[in-house]
Amino acid sequence: MRQRVSHKKQGKLERPRGTRDFLPEEMEKRRHVERIMRKIAESYGYREVCTPTFEHLELFTIKSGEQIVEEIYSFKDKGGRDLALRPELTAPVMRMFVNECSVMPRPLRFYYFANCFRYERPQKGRYREFWQFGVELIGSDEPESEAEVIALASRILDELGIDYELHVGHVGILRNVLRGVEDEISSKIFRLIDKGQLDELRELMLSSGLESLYNDVEAVIQAESLEDLPESAGKENVSRLKRVCELLDVYGVKYYVDTGVVRGLDYYTGIVFEVYAEGLGAQKQICGGGSYRLAHLFGGEDVPSTGFAIGFDRVMEICGLKPAEKRRVAVVHANQLEEAVKLAERLRRELPECVIVTDVMGRNLRKQLSHFSDFDFAVIVGKKEVEKGLYTLKDLKSGKQEELDFEELVNRLKSTRQGTQSI
RNA sequence: GCCCGGAUGGGGUAGAGGUUAUCCUCUGGGACUGUGGAUCCCAGGAGCCGGGUUCGAAUCCCGGUCCGGGCCCCA
Incomplete structure (x- = not known):
């Protein structure tokens, strides 16, 4: 027996801002895409790891850049500890590595698929709870590890039928050009380069007495091939980038050399890459990654690593794949x-x-x-x-x-x- | 955090101060207790929240919330 209870709505309880409910049809699509990502990562020898949804706030404040810290969901627990919902997974995975895996045979190939949280203004392709699929290849400082990680990202996006542009660069090149420049000014310079605001960049450099460096900076940003790079880019940086490109050619990956790629996070040290796609409004970037050194900050040895993270929700926005329907x-x-x-x-x-x-x-x-x-x-x-x-x-x-x-x-x-x- | 634009049943909508809020879809029941999708009938369900103006507000004004677009930032 069923009874209809006519209940007046009294201030319906809504979802928190920037979060979403997923109905069955959408979950089926999401799981389908997720399965493809896992399958490919596993075929390259990556194995899944899982870290806590929340960590000590400190883990994310050590070296993630000022802006990220402002966007963290942090809180005190009942014991007075400062905790934070993870805004990304590279730092947690490296913390896990230091805690549990430091004596395992190298390299370690890990992948993850997990929700992350950032306190930001929600927009198309941007939510306060969002999902990232990513990998970390830990323990190798060789160009072949960087090429592998980039190729893996590219393979996944290919398999999903996504139309994208892959830009590969090396943060060491700009840093080398700007060596000796005060941190405060160089980070402003990086930000303007990231935004593509070249007029403001020129203005800033001239007013900071860096006119002698401006030509080299401009040459780096606008370089269309490695031959266009100035002397100050650093021989080692350029030859590393060149070697990674050669290997990407072996993998058959299509990419653009873009020495103006500047990642938002401060911990990247070498090769960096970003992937852009159309159809996402202001949120064009669907994947980013590179080489970094983080473990020493968490009390471990200084282990070189390379990784990437795919913005899963953004990929879902532009990926039309659907699972086969069951009978x-x-x-x-x-x-x-x-x-x-x-x-x-x-x-x-x-x-x-x-x-x-x-x-x-x-x-x-x-x-x-x-x-x-x-x-x-x-x-x-x-x-x-x-x-x-x-x-x-x-x-x-x-x-x-x-x-x-x-x-x-x-x-x-x-x-x-x-x-x-x-x- | 800033600037714009929105918000009406579960979903999609009409209404531009004036009875009981429109239509489609949906859900449940019946016509029809062993054969579906059609049709007909019945039923269910709504103006984001809080103030204000007014005899009267879904409609006008203010504040908030949420959504969308952009900025900032970022994946």
Whole structure:
């Protein structure tokens, strides 16, 4: 028995700002994309790790850049500890490495898929709770590790059918050009380069007495090939970038050399890369990464690492992939509830790839068929069938039906793919 | 944090101070207790929140919340 209670809405409780609910259809798409990412990362030897949703606030304030810290969801727990919801996963994974994995054979290949939290103004492709898929390759300082990580990111995006641009650079080049410049001014310079505000950049450098460096900075930002880089870029930096590019060619990755790539996080030390895609409004960047050294900040040795993070929600916005639909079978009955439930249980064991559903609303046969009319098949269980020990299989797309025993029924449901073919 | 634009049943909408808020869809029931999608009938369900103006507010004004676009920043 059902009763309708007419309740006046009294200030409906809403989702917190910047968070989302995901209905089944969307979750199926998200899980499908997630599975593809995992599968590819695993095929390169990366294994999943998971770190806590919250960490000590300090983990994120040590070396993540001023701006990130302002966007952290932080709080005191009941013991007075300063904690924070993770705004990203590179620092937690490196903390985990220092805590648990420092004596494991190198390199370590980890991947993660997890939600992160940032207190920001929500926009298209930007939420306060969002998901990142990323990898960290820990322990190698060789160009081949950088090429592998970049190639992996590129492979994943290819597999998802995304149209993107991959830009590869080296933060050491600009840093070398600007060596000797005060930290405060150089970070302003980096910010302007990141924003692409070249007029303001020129103004700042001239007013800071850095006119002698301006030409080199401009040359670095606008370099279209490694040959265009000035002497002050640093020989080692340039040859490293060149080597990574050669290896990317071996992988068959398409990329742009872009020595103006400046990552927001301060901990990057060498090769850096970003991936941009259209269709996301102001949030063009869907992936970013590079080489960094973080472990020593958490009390470990100074281990070189390379990683990337994909903005999962942004990828979902522009990825049209959908999982294959499962065949849906309704076991309906005419006053034979027990028999129908029994049959449904047997079918579920035989046909794990199918969706098998029975009525739980006490409906009569007509109502059941009406309710399940968008399914692929109905198996009808009634007195007639029970007496004969047979079942009626009805193809709901074509309307055709036939009487079968259990074995035949299973074979029919197995052999007809996706319910597109009629029996 | 800043600037714009929005918010009407579960979803999509109409209404531009004046009865009981429109239509579509949806959900439940019935016509029809062993054969669905059609049709018809019945039922259910809404003006984001809080103030103000007014005889009267979904409509006008103010504040807040949330959403969207942009800035800032960032993935």
